[in-house]
Amino acid sequence: MVVSASTTKITWELLPEDFILDDEPVDNVNQPSLAAALTESLELAGKLPETALATTNYGICATVNGKFVIKAPDWAYVPQITVSREEIQRSYTPHKQGQIPAVVMEFLSDSDGSEYSNKHTYPPGKWFYYEQVLQVPNYIIFQPDIGELEIFHLHENGHYKLRSPDENNRYWLTEMELFIGVWPGKRENRQGYWLRWWNQDGNLLLWGSELVQQERLAKEQERLAKEQERLAKEQERLAKEQERLAKETAQQEANQERLAKETALKRLQELEKRLRDAGISD
Secondary structure (H helix, E strand, C coil), X not given: CEEEECCEEEECCCCCCCCCCCCCCCCCCHHHHHHHHHHHHHHHCCCCCCCCEEECCCEEEEEECCEEEEECCCEEEECCECCCHHHHCCEECCCCCECCCCEEEEECCCCCCHHHCCCCCCCCCHHHHHHHHHCCCEEEEEECCCCEEEEEEECCCCCEEECCCCCCCEEEECCCCEEEEEEEEEECCEEEEEEEEECCCCCEXXXXXXXXXXXXXXXXXXXXXXXXXXXXXXXXXXXXXXHHHHXXXXXXXXXXXXXXXXXXXXXXXXXXXXXXHCCCCC
């Protein structure tokens, strides 16, 4: 398959097995954590189908003017691959092995603007590569140190256009059917800014640790509810016991009063008998 972007000839060819990939480490220690957080919440929410591909610092390939070009975005999402995962262990070639990425992300760790490079000569810059070669619908640039997020959508004119957030400071990604936005908080002992997903109803897609905490809280609430129910039943039992004791006490008092009256009457009758026997009458 051949696609033309300006005077650039773009073809889609598989990377040769003996091609040496760039083995440089990531620019920033936070990049793997930021990427893993995005993928984890998608998977746990059932938003990562088996045929989808979420990548971290992983080569996405094209052949530009007869030369292989490989860019490894800090995070990318491919809605559907058409080959087995064994065939994309080292790199991924759109159109040849599946769809183009719906989203690519770069987490800035410096200020040289390399992620913005529109250089079209070999090797092309990232901006040119994502916009003109791959034609990725959504290009996201995130500065985690300050929490600044920029989202560019591929306009119908073939160029990226900066988007504005909604009233919640989030962005709806049609291809993902999710919102994305900045979330301040702590994960993996890192306190700072993170990228998070929200569903159409505005519910946050949780990480595993949050789901565990949520489950723990639910169990604790269930335990407290059962304890409250037990205490209510115990209070009800005590109330009934107190009512029974009150009735018994009242009965005993009534019996004592009856016995006192009977005793007094018996004494009076005995006294009257003695008076009669003594010849004393009223």
